[in-house]
Amino acid sequence: MVGIIGTGVIAEAHLKAYLALPDRCQVVALCDIFPEKAQGLKEKYGLDAAEVYGDYDEMLKRPDISLVSVCTPPFTHLPASTACMRAGKHVLVEKPMALSLAECDEMIAVQKETNTYLGVVCQNRFTRENQILKALIDSKTAGRVLFGQVESFWYRGHSYYDLWWRGTWEKEGGGCTINHGVHQIDLLNWIMGPPETVTAVLANAAHDNAETEDLSAAILTYKSGAVVTLAVNLVTHGQYQRLAFQCEKAGISSPYQVRSSRSTDTGFPVDDPETVAELEKVRESIPKLERESHEAQIERVISFMEKGEIHSEDSADGRVALEVITAIYQSGFTKSTVRLPLGKDSLLYDKNGINENGTLAAEIRRNLSDVKNKGSVLAEKESTSAGYIRLSYQR
Known part of the structure; x- marks a missing residue:
């Protein structure tokens, strides 16, 4: 029941x-x-x-x-x-x-x-497109991942944040990164495991009725040497989500796309249909899903x-997704690279740290906008405000 x-x-x-x-x-x-x-x-x-x-x-x-x-x-x-x-x-x-x-x-x-x-x-793990992507990478047919691109692009109008609990650090814990990008962040962790470092930028480009970000961009690095760019926003016309990985032998994406190149003697690329055929065999071997x-x-x-x-790992996976999101926020607030895993001494480990620093960041953004609109000098205000966040990080 x-x-x-x-x-x-x-x-x-x-x-x-x-x-x-x-x-x-x-x-x-x-x-x-x-x-x-x-x-x-x-x-x-x-x-x-x-x-x-x-x-x-x-x-x-x-x-x-x-x-x-x-x-x-x-x-x-x-x-x-x-x-x-x-x-x-x-x-x-x-x-x-x-x-x-x-x-x-x-x-x-x-x-x-x-x-x-x-x-x-984590319903996006249970789609055929994403299960194919993971199976192809896990098969090592394309070699190890060198570079990844994760795009979580949505469109939400200004009125989206008129709902009383949305767009607040206290109630939502963040903006598009935690509430929209979480899907693709979970998929990235599922495929690659957690990153070693996160460097991020946060912005609010079009929703001044929200305290939180409507755009984030991050660079994640991994122990394997792979680098992944992760972008989330609520301002994309024709919203879409995509994961793409460039591996040693081929590029693989979800929605499904495979492209393989091999090098000529001069280093320039030509198509490699043999590797594509091998990847197609792996794809065809994946059973169709009864449910998604x-x-x-x-x-x-x-x-x-x-x-x-x-299956306690199901809750652990949910925590890892939030850990990457927390690292994105911490990096965005402190304007610094954040290393994982995050411990209890992390700036944003608990709700108080998130509320204090998120609210402060929103206040800084509003103040900077006001100053800019008045045509005044920004440098001193920005330096003072960012310095406060950095001091908070070090305490």
Whole structure:
């Protein structure tokens, strides 16, 4: 039996996935602080047997519920998930896992204490395009990765941030990097593992009603010597997402594209159809997926439960995604390169560090904009403000 906490847009993706598995699960509870939203979802999908709640603590008293999807805003993920686990329920929480690494660590500690399952939504791992990309790189047919490009390009209008909790460091924990780029960052970690260093720039180009960034660009380096550029924004017309890796023998992308070159005696390239043919054989050997996206991930979670498995690495993967995001923010705030892993002494380890430095960065941006608009000199203000952030980093 399944319960869903939060009945906004993303809850429908979970609900449709559960409804696609009628012989293995049943949604019996919908919870939202606005019960009329939950009632509307119940009626839309004809969930006659589901009960509506306005308080998840009441819902969690039900002994028949064994799995809960947490589909609420990021600032509620910690309390909602830990309440579920302490009530003996398994949990699948939407991305990002939490607002800070400290919150992730608390969630994982409760998971271990209660011996429950804690999964973080990473639905893009469960698409054929991305599974092909990972399989081709894992096969080593193209050789090792030399360079990667990750592009998470979206379009969101100014009014997107009119919703009360969006665009604030306190409630969202950041802007496009944590809430949109998290998908591609998770895929990058899945394929490459965590980076060694992160150097990043943050900006707000078009959403002055948000404290947070609507654009970030980062360079990630890896122990293997590979370098990856990672760009996220909310200002791309014709939004799209892409991962591309240039390997020793070929370039491979998702959406699927393969191109291979070999060197002539003069060093200039010519096409290498033989390597492309080898990669095509690998691609053709990958079985087609019966299910994709949320449906595939939820089917996997239910299979774990049926077998009595916990799979703690699922929560660990969610934490690693947030660790890379945190490093991007720390680098952007301090204007310096950040090394991973991040410890408890990190500037942004907990929510207070994120709020303080994020709010300060937003204030600096507003002040600089005001000064620039008045035609005054920027250098002294920028130096003083950036210096304050650097001092915070060193404390």
